[in-house]
Amino acid sequence: MNAIIFSATWGIVMMFSGVFAKSKSTPRWLAIAGIVLLFIVNAIELNNGQPIFFIDAKDMVRINSFNLTFLAVVFGCTLLYFLLCGKDVEKVGEHVGEYFALIFFVLCGVTLVATYNTLLLLFIGIEILSIPLYILTGSDKRNLKSNEAALKYFLMGAFSTGIMLMGIAFIYGANPNASFFINNIDLGTGQLSVMMASGLVFLLISLSFKVSAAPFHFWTPDVYDGAPTVFTSFMATIVKVAAFFAFIRLFENAFGKVHAQWQTLIVVITVATLLIGNITAVFQQSVKRMLAYSSIAQAGFMLLALFALNDRAKEGLVLYSAAYSLATIGIFAILIKMSDYTVEGFNGLGKSQPVLGLTATIFLLSLTGIPLTAGFQSKFYMLLAAVENGHHFWIVIAAVLFAAISAYYYFRVLQAIWFKPVKENVIAAADLTKGFKILLILTAIFIIVLGIYPEILIQWLYH
Amino acid sequence: MGTFITFPELLMWLPLLAGIVCFFFKKGPAVKSFATAASLVVLAVSVTSLFYADAQFKSYNQVNYVWMKQIGNSLYLGLDSTGRLLTLLTAIAFPVIFIATQKNNYKNPGSFYGLMLLAQAGLMGVFVSMDALVFYFFWELALIPVYFLCSKWGGEKRIQSTFKFFVYTFAGSLLMLAGILYVYMHTPARAYDGGIAAHSFALQSFVNSSLTAPEQNWVFWLFFVAFAIKMPVFPFHTWQPDTYDQSPTSVTMVLSGVMVKMGLFGVIRWLLPVLPEASAHFANIVIILCIIGILYASCIAMVQDNIKKLVAYSSIAHIGLMCAALFSFNELSTQGALIQLFSHGINIIGMWIVVDILERQTGVKNISQLGGVAQKAPVLTIFLVIIALANIALPLTNAFVGEFMMFGGLFSVNPLYALAAGISIILAAVYTLKMIQKAFYGEVVPATSAIKDISFGEKAALFGLVAFIFLFGVMPQPMIDFTKDALKNILAVVQ
Numbered sequence: 036m037n038a039i040i041f042s043a044t045w046g047i048v049m050m051f052s053g054v055f056a057k058s059k060s061t062p063r064w065l066a067i068a069g070i071v072l073l074f075i076v077n078a079i080e081l082n083n084g085q086p087i088f089f090i091d092a093k094d095m096v097r098i099n100s101f102n103l104t105f106l107a108v109v110f111g112c113t114l115l116y117f118l119l120c121g122k123d124v125e126k127v128g129e130h131v132g133e134y135f136a137l138i139f140f141v142l143c144g145v146t147l148v149a150t151y152n153t154l155l156l157l158f159i160g161i162e163i164l165s166i167p168l169y170i171l172t173g174s175d176k177r178n179l180k181s182n183e184a185a186l187k188y189f190l191m192g193a194f195s196t197g198i199m200l201m202g203i204a205f206i207y208g209a210n211p212n213a214s215f216f217i218n219n220i221d222l223g224t225g226q227l228s229v230m231m232a233s234g235l236v237f238l239l240i241s242l243s244f245k246v247s248a249a250p251f252h253f254w255t256p257d258v259y260d261g262a263p264t265v266f267t268s269f270m271a272t273i274v275k276v277a278a279f280f281a282f283i284r285l286f287e288n289a290f291g292k293v294h295a296q297w298q299t300l301i302v303v304i305t306v307a308t309l310l311i312g313n314i315t316a317v318f319q320q321s322v323k324r325m326l327a328y329s330s331i332a333q334a335g336f337m338l339l340a341l342f343a344l345n346d347r348a349k350e351g352l353v354l355y356s357a358a359y360s361l362a363t364i365g366i367f368a369i370l371i372k373m374s375d376y377t378v379e380g381f382n383g384l385g386k387s388q389p390v391l392g393l394t395a396t397i398f399l400l401s402l403t404g405i406p407l408t409a410g411f412q413s414k415f416y417m418l419l420a421a422v423e424n425g426h427h428f429w430i431v432i433a434a435v436l437f438a439a440i441s442a443y444y445y446f447r448v449l450q451a452i453w454f455k456p457v458k459e460n461v462i463a464a465a466d467l468t469k470g471f472k473i474l475l476i477l478t479a480i481f482i483i484v485l486g487i488y489p490e491i492l493i494q495w496l497y498h
Numbered sequence: 499m500g501t502f503i504t505f506p507e508l509l510m511w512l513p514l515l516a517g518i519v520c521f522f523f524k525k526g527p528a529v530k531s532f533a534t535a536a537s538l539v540v541l542a543v544s545v546t547s548l549f550y551a552d553a554q555f556k557s558y559n560q561v562n563y564v565w566m567k568q569i570g571n572s573l574y575l576g577l578d579s580t581g582r583l584l585t586l587l588t589a590i591a592f593p594v595i596f597i598a599t600q601k602n603n604y605k606n607p608g609s610f611y612g613l614m615l616l617a618q619a620g621l622m623g624v625f626v627s628m629d630a631l632v633f634y635f636f637w638e639l640a641l642i643p644v645y646f647l648c649s650k651w652g653g654e655k656r657i658q659s660t661f662k663f664f665v666y667t668f669a670g671s672l673l674m675l676a677g678i679l680y681v682y683m684h685t686p687a688r689a690y691d692g693g694i695a696a697h698s699f700a701l702q703s704f705v706n707s708s709l710t711a712p713e714q715n716w717v718f719w720l721f722f723v724a725f726a727i728k729m730p731v732f733p734f735h736t737w738q739p740d741t742y743d744q745s746p747t748s749v750t751m752v753l754s755g756v757m758v759k760m761g762l763f764g765v766i767r768w769l770l771p772v773l774p775e776a777s778a779h780f781a782n783i784v785i786i787l788c789i790i791g792i793l794y795a796s797c798i799a800m801v802q803d804n805i806k807k808l809v810a811y812s813s814i815a816h817i818g819l820m821c822a823a824l825f826s827f828n829e830l831s832t833q834g835a836l837i838q839l840f841s842h843g844i845n846i847i848g849m850w851i852v853v854d855i856l857e858r859q860t861g862v863k864n865i866s867q868l869g870g871v872a873q874k875a876p877v878l879t880i881f882l883v884i885i886a887l888a889n890i891a892l893p894l895t896n897a898f899v900g901e902f903m904m905f906g907g908l909f910s911v912n913p914l915y916a917l918a919a920g921i922s923i924i925l926a927a928v929y930t931l932k933m934i935q936k937a938f939y940g941e942v943v944p945a946t947s948a949i950k951d952i953s954f955g956e957k958a959a960l961f962g963l964v965a966f967i968f969l970f971g972v973m974p975q976p977m978i979d980f981t982k983d984a985l986k987n988i989l990a991v992v993q
Contacts, residue, residue: 439672
């Protein structure tokens with residue numbers, strides 16, 4: 036509840052920070068202060084169960100420890116993102132204050148899609164989340180690729196929102212209760228009515244688009260590749276896991292009772308996503324593009340939560356959000372500092388910059404899912420959830436085989452880091468402050484702590 | 499309570515901590531001595547644990563901390579008789595390797611020895627874990643240091659071949675993870691203080707899991723493929739010769755002496771007890787695969803010119819025989835396999851030490867480029883001949899005891915199996931003696947003209963191994979007694 040208010044307000048504050056601030060770094064510090072504030076406000080609500088301001092939203096939003104924990108993960112990751120990449124946001128263009136303002140509006144959208152209880156608020160949340168992203172994608176105005184990516188993202192995004200609206204309309208029409216509340220949809224008994232089923236499929240398609248699940252993923256590589264790398268990092272992590280959260284929230288609360296009827300659809304989407312994401316990532320030469328495809332592959336794993344739809348899946352999703360976001364933000368933070376985005380750019384990083392090499396190794400191992408990292412625990416919880424579900428055991432086998440393929444492209448970067456001769460002048464050592472390195476080390480340590488003891492996060496779900 | 503620290507914990511933590519400390523060393527000689535000392539301490543602990551094997555010392559041999567309680571997982575470590583055998587092998591292997599390769603100078607010695615000790619910690623973890631998830635953890639973690647060791651310090655084509663090895667084993671272990679999860683869903687509930695987990699990862703729960711016969715049959719393959727890749731059993735062996743060839747020899751010793759035993763150990767600890775019916779059901783298929791592997795590897799070894807690949811293929815043959823023996827389910831062959839598990843580790847490390855000395859001094863690994871080593875290095879040659887004879891299981895060597903028992907056991911299952919596998923002994927004699935003859939006798943060639951005989955450290959390491967070979971070749975009874983408990987446990991679950 037408080038997070039919605041604070042993120043929106045802080046977005047407005049940030050808008051004006053550019054006007055009044057003299058130094059270029061003021062907006063960044065303001066943004067960091069803002070996200071710390073958001074995190075604290077959210078943590079207080081999670082801890083006490085009481086918001087600071089209470090507003091009667093007529094049950095349009097529902098707050099529980101599950102979505103508050105998720106928001107804590109989101110705000111924590113955004114804080115890390117600001118600290119690691121804040122300076123690079125300043126380098127994108129002139130309008131630093133606006134960039135941060137847009138990010139805060141995205142966060143407002145994230146809080147809405149994490150807490151909504153009506154289809155209308157889902158729609159509004161998705162829009163608030165998407166529109167600033169279209170702008171951020173195109174923020175590198177002189178770069179044609181960035182422009183193209185923004186346009187592509189906007190057109191595709193608008194299209195998918197249209198489909199979502201149509202789905203909502205269908206469901207509203209087919210619902211005898213004539214209600215937008217997701218827990219008040221009368222699905223009837225037995226087979227879904229045609230209108231209800233098509234509404235469900237429309238929602239499934241539009242949300243699959245947002246989480247870049249195959250076959251609705253085609254925008255992802257181009258947009259992630261074209262957007263300024265700092266914003267790719269944000270889109271590929273925080274925004275993506277938020278969309279997942281919206282996805283599972285809708286399908287659990289609204290359509291959980293007819294899980295069996297749409298589970299097969301999810302199976303198809305999951306396997307297709309894993310297949311396309313992993314196989315295509317293998318062939319990428321640019322690490323940025325590889326990470327775009329790997330984000331599709333990781334989405335395939337997160338889809339297992341929708342497939343399973345049990346407690347373990349929800350725990351897994353929160354854990355996955357944290358593990359995936361931390362590691363990806365970390366690896367992007369290192370990538371941004373480089374002038375060469377190909378795998379060769381990483382050559383000899385372990386020797387020229389041992390701290391970066393070592394932390395990148397831990398991030399990559401976590402993304403691969405090696406034990407003792409958060410990435411393993413999250414994948415493990417997802418698989419456990421899928422097995423617990425009891426149907427389609429083969430999907431688990433498919434998922435682990437694709438995870439083995441993912442080792443191929445993550446380890447290619449690892450090999451470059453440790454076993455190839457140093458490539459000079461790829462990284463500007465001046466950019467690497469002590470604080471940056473310490474932060475990377477802390478992130479890596481946190482990933483390992485989470486890998487050893489995931490309950491430090493999971494316990495909050497049941498707080 | 500009452501026990502401050504237990505043997506399994508010590509065996510796992512000591513190399514882990516020592517390994518981490520190694521990374522901070524800058525100077526080569528210092529880190530060498532430190533790593534050797536650390537591995538000797540681990541050996542001392544392992545030997546001490548032998549005296550505390552009785553039931554009255556139970557509290558020293560197992561420990562159980564609740565870890566992730568909601569999913570019924572705990573850090574459950576224990577040292578039973580099979581575990582004791584393999585931890586002892588691991589504990590012996592590392593100091594021997596360190597002492598024998600004392601002369602090798604590695605770039606970044608701190609990282610090299612650190613990773614070696616981390617690999618030891620991972621291996622120890624595999625052998626002492628009594629919880630399926632912990633087992634899986636260590637199973638993968640043992641692989642990571644070895645991956646870095648091979649890729650960083652190996653031969654020319656190290657990156658590709660190590661990567662092939664990594665992807666193979668990673669895929670295998672992930673399949674095993676799927677299998678573990680499936681068995682886990684069929685385990686009984688388990689209480690912890692403050693609640694009940696619906697299922698449990700503990701070995702006992704796995705053994706008591708309620709899988710139907712058809713379920714067992716396909717879960718069996720999920721586990722078996724992981725173990726078969728590690729051993730390796732035909733047709734999952736293709737990673738092995740390249741990896742052995744390209745790894746630095748001290749890592750090859752770890753791989754072939756200890757790490758492949760992880761696969762056999764997995765069969766003993768997790769496959770046979772958890773899925774007994776399926777194991778019996780597929781025993782014939784597995785044995786036939788093993789025998790194909792034995793013959794195939796022996797034949798290829800005969801035409802190998804590369805000395806490292808020759809030893810690699812001979813190792814495939816030996817491991818295949820052990821795996822076949824384990825699936826024969828009788829007392830004789832199982833005990834033979836247990837003894838051979840240990841003996842093969844000793845012998846193959848001895849082989850590699852000799853190969854390492856040759857490679858370091860001459861810079862070649864092809865048999866055709868060697869010759870007349872015996873004239874230049876008689877002591878080395880004597881050691882090699884003894885170890886090579888043990889490798890082909892000549893009577894009075896330690897390997898004879900194990901192999902004889904395994905053949906006996908196989909014979910009682912099906913004489914044809916014993917016959918087919920028995921051919922491998924003849925083939926082993928052919929390729930081993932041919933190698934000795936060509937590389938060590940004959941005229942001195944330019945590559946070997948500068949060879950010096952072995953140093954004190956190498957002598958000591960090889961002497962220890964050879965003494966072991968003879969001691970247990972002549973007097974196998976202590977080994978037989980030592981493995982009796984393990985044997986009883988295995989047979990109890992299978993029959």
